[in-house]
Amino acid sequence: xxxxxxxxxxxxxxxxxxxxxxxxxxxxxxxxxxxxxxxxxxxxxxxxxxxxxxxxxxxxxxxxxxxxxxxxxxxxxxxxxxxxxxxxxxxxxxxxxxxxxxxxxxxxxxxxxxxxxxxxxxxxxxxxxxxxxxxxxxxxxxxxxxxxxxxxxxxxxxxxxxxxxxxxxxxxxxxxxxxxxxxxxxxxxxxxxxxxxxxxxxxxxxxxxxxxxxxxxxxxxxxxxxxxxxxxxxxxxxxxxxxxxxxxxxxxxxxxxxxxxxxxxxxxxxxxxxxxxxxxxxxxxxxxxxxxxxxxxxxxxxxxxxxxx
Numbered sequence: 154x155x156x157x158x159x160x161x162x163x164x165x166x167x168x169x170x171x172x173x174x175x176x177x178x179x180x181x182x183x184x185x186x187x188x189x190x191x192x193x194x195x196x197x198x199x200x201x202x203x204x205x206x207x208x209x210x211x212x213x214x215x216x217x218x219x220x221x222x223x224x225x226x227x228x229x230x231x232x233x234x235x236x237x238x239x240x241x242x243x244x245x246x247x248x249x250x251x252x253x254x255x256x257x258x259x260x261x262x263x264x265x266x267x268x269x270x271x272x273x274x275x276x277x278x279x280x281x282x283x284x285x286x287x288x289x290x291x292x293x294x295x296x297x298x299x300x301x302x303x304x305x306x307x308x309x310x311x312x313x314x315x316x317x318x319x320x321x322x323x324x325x326x327x328x329x330x331x332x333x334x335x336x337x338x339x340x341x342x343x344x345x346x347x348x349x350x351x352x353x354x355x356x357x358x359x360x361x362x363x364x365x366x367x368x369x370x371x372x373x374x375x376x377x378x379x380x381x382x383x384x385x386x387x388x389x390x391x392x393x394x395x396x397x398x399x400x401x402x403x404x405x406x407x408x409x410x411x412x413x414x415x416x417x418x419x420x421x422x423x424x425x426x427x428x429x430x431x432x433x434x435x436x437x438x439x440x441x442x443x444x445x446x447x448x449x450x451x452x453x454x455x456x457x458x459x460x461x462x
Contacts, residue, residue: 177241188234195230199223206449212457213448216377217439228443232281232405239285244314248288254410255289263399263414267294271345272396273417274387276430278353278437279447282405284315286412287349291321297341299334299350301327322346338386342394353434353445355452356382364424372427376435379456388427391420398426400433404441413437 176187199206210222210229219225243251257263267273277283287298300316302309302325316323322341326334341348358380359366364373365385372385391398397417404411415433420426438445447453 173237173241174244177238177245184238188238191234191237192230195233199226205454208458209449209454212454212460213442216457216460217442219442225442229446232444233446235405235407236281240315243285243288243318246318248318248320251285252289252292255286256409256411257414258411259414266397266399266417267347270396272342272394273347274391274396274398275347275349276352276387276398276400276434277349278402278434278445279351280403280405280444281446282403282410282444283351285405285410286403287321288319289410290347290412291319295344295346296321297338297346297348298323299338299348300325338390339394342390342396348390350387352384352387353447354384355456358382372423374424374428374431376431377456377460379460381456383427383431385423385427387430388420388423391426398430400430400437402434402437402441402444404444
């Protein structure tokens with residue numbers, strides 16, 4: 154049976170909700186034991202014969218020319234365990250702890266961009282510290298966060314516990330119609346807010362003769378040298394509101410949640426603009442390979458494994 158990262162997340166969400174909610178506030182020795190068991194589970198999934206996770210890590214290490222794959226995977230596993238602990242603190246309203254973790258090395262540059270353009274779109278990949286970063290950022294700036302709740306109702310309910318403490322407007326694009334999403338995003342940008350969305354979901358690339366599919370918001374671009382279909386909304390909204398797209402990456406460590414900001418992408422042609430921010434994210438994947446968790450999504454995994462076959 155093929156491994157499904159989505160189904161895996163659906164299954165462990167129940168464990169996270171029922172067990173780790175208490176563990177986050179348990180005595181330190183209990184935390185060490187339980188989180189150690191969680192790390193052990195991740196390593197078991199890595200070492201079993203034919204492991205999907207190991208194959209993906211090997212392909213990813215080859216793509217970014219880093220290694221060994223085991224070291225990169227360790228970053229993924231350790232980051233996940235750290236996320237489990239901190240996201241439960243967030244769900245319990247311990248926002249003071251989370252807010253203090255946020256670091257922005259390019260703070261002055263970031264502020265200058267916002268002052269000049271009166272708003273921006275942050276194009277963000279799925280990282281361990283993504284939600285934690287948004288919480289910290291919303292304590293300093295007006296923010297609209299776009300989310301895509303899971304189809305699984307139990308996991309969606311679990312995530313809502315976190316969103317209740319984000320300190321910003323949160324819009325679920327899966328359960329909202331296109332008109333509502335467009336009006337909400339445009340209004341936020343025109344009010345000078347920062348609109349944040351995770352943009353690294355990929356699909357089959359539209360054909361080269363019709364590279365932009367408006368019906369499903371899918372734009373043909375290249376990632377790791379291969380054609381992919383990826384979201385067109387950042388380019389579309391950025392051009393309409395004359396705001397920049399800022400490719401960003403979140404580095405999650407025991408000491409901090411660090412927001413790294415790329416150079417602003419000014420929207421022109423939809424295809425060229427989309428390729429620019431996607432290429433910028435790819436450079437971040439090279440710099441922080443252990444922090445990008447969506448590499449284990451079946452679509453990215455297949456792309457990377459096909460690359461070396």
